[in-house]
Amino acid sequence: MARPAPVSELRGPATFRVIPILALLTALAVAGYLILAGASKASTPPASSVTVPSGVATVTDTWTGTIPAGTNASSNCGPFADTATADTHTETINVPAGAYDSVQANFTFSIAWNNGDNDEILTVVGPGGVPVGSSDGGTPSETVRGTNLAAGAYKVVACPFLATSAQPYTATLTIQTLALEPPPPPGPSRGITFDHANWNDPIRMVGEPDIQIDNHYGNYVSGPGGSTTQASWFWKSEDHGIQWHLIGCPTKSNCQNGGGDTEITIAKNRDVFASDLQTLQCNSTFRSYDEGKTFIPGEGCFPETDRQWMGVFDPTSSAAGRRVYLAANHAEVLSGCYMLVSTDNGVTYLPPDPTNNPTADI
Known part of the structure; x- marks a missing residue:
């Protein structure tokens, strides 16, 4: 195909000089x-x-x-x-x-x-x-x-x-x-010991803490500050629990509202998916694709919810084929549990079968 002539080389009225350029830009923008x-x-x-x-x-x-x-x-x-x-x-x-x-x-x-x-x-x-x-x-x-x-x-x-x-x-x-670490020997000879306790934060007090450990020595701890505070906090240690630093969004550790139960799950490539309970009405969710350095907020809302759990199915150690699950109790009006799933790497959480089971009951 011949190279299109520059505008300066086109002949004819100005209208005919502009239309091909606009058409090209429009086609590229649509793409x-x-x-x-x-x-x-x-x-x-x-x-x-x-x-x-x-x-x-x-x-x-x-x-x-x-x-x-x-x-x-x-x-x-x-x-x-x-x-x-x-x-x-x-x-x-x-x-x-x-x-x-x-x-x-x-x-x-x-x-x-x-x-x-x-x-x-x-x-x-x-x-x-x-x-x-x-x-x-x-x-x-x-x-x-x-x-x-x-x-x-x-x-x-x-x-x-x-x-x-x-x-x-x-x-x-x-x-x-x-x-790869060998499995521990069987029986009472395992020799498991514990070091003395360390403060992860001497200022921020939480209850019902959650802890997760990734496959590269990263330790994560979180806990709610209470619904009246609308705040929960998340920390990470990279030296086996000796020192801890606050993680989450820049303006707020739990990125949005919350203060209820907290939960963390970690993928094989150390992507982090977390959530915080918003006064029994919604689960704030947020995710990190750089091992907890920065987080992006999202939501997995479902009314009358309490005590959520999270897990990840990670067959390729990447976003391909990954399914992040968010399950919780139905609170007050409803009974039982429900489960949502994210197939877009933690961006949105939806019922697995919205047509036949729109409430995601399990």
Whole structure:
């Protein structure tokens, strides 16, 4: 197809010069992706490979690239892999036979750039088009994590969420392998002991605490401050419970209203899903895709609710196929329990079968 003539080369009345340009912009906007300037198809180098260590070790692979200018409101670069609207790197992961029988491999894909005015997205797509995850935090770096990823070719795709200029970036894949701990010996010879108690917070008092531990030594504790306060608090320790720091949203630990029961569940890649009870009428929910560093609020409302529980079905250690469950007691008027499920990685919680069981009773 011949290259469209620039506006200055078109002939005829001004009306006919404008219509083709507007039609092109409209078509691009409808597609959900508007390129402002520049184009880049592959990183430097365009492909590389890395092998998962069979023992305890850390290996890295690095590359560079340039993300084209443009917008993408979907926060997902997957559909634009190997196109001019994104920068794509193909990373082949080799897994020795039996490696995951002796080690756990934690994968960290990350990109970083130096212009905070450009907001970029990082998406990792595994073999067969199965997504590992996307990161769109709005800061000049993005990170996607996975655990014990299968062997094969992975597309590491960087594209703009909102960028007015082409953006050079650096990328790193880090694989850290940890030895699998052997099971404790049977019987009374296990030798389990406890250290002395530590204050996790000498100021904020809570009741009915909840505790969860992830697969990378992260300890989480939460507890309600009471419905009259509309506040609950969440903490994390990264040194086996010796020191604790407050986590949650910047203005409020529980992100929204609450003060009732708290609950936390953690995925295999250490995404965190949490909730807080709002005066028997709703469950505030919030989620973290960076191991509890930042949280995004949401809601899983259901009237007459009390004492919620959460759990996660995580077959791929990523957002693909993940189901986050939120169950609770019916309070006062109703009896029994109900269960909601999130199939969009903790954004919304809905009845699993809204047609036949709209109240999600179990």
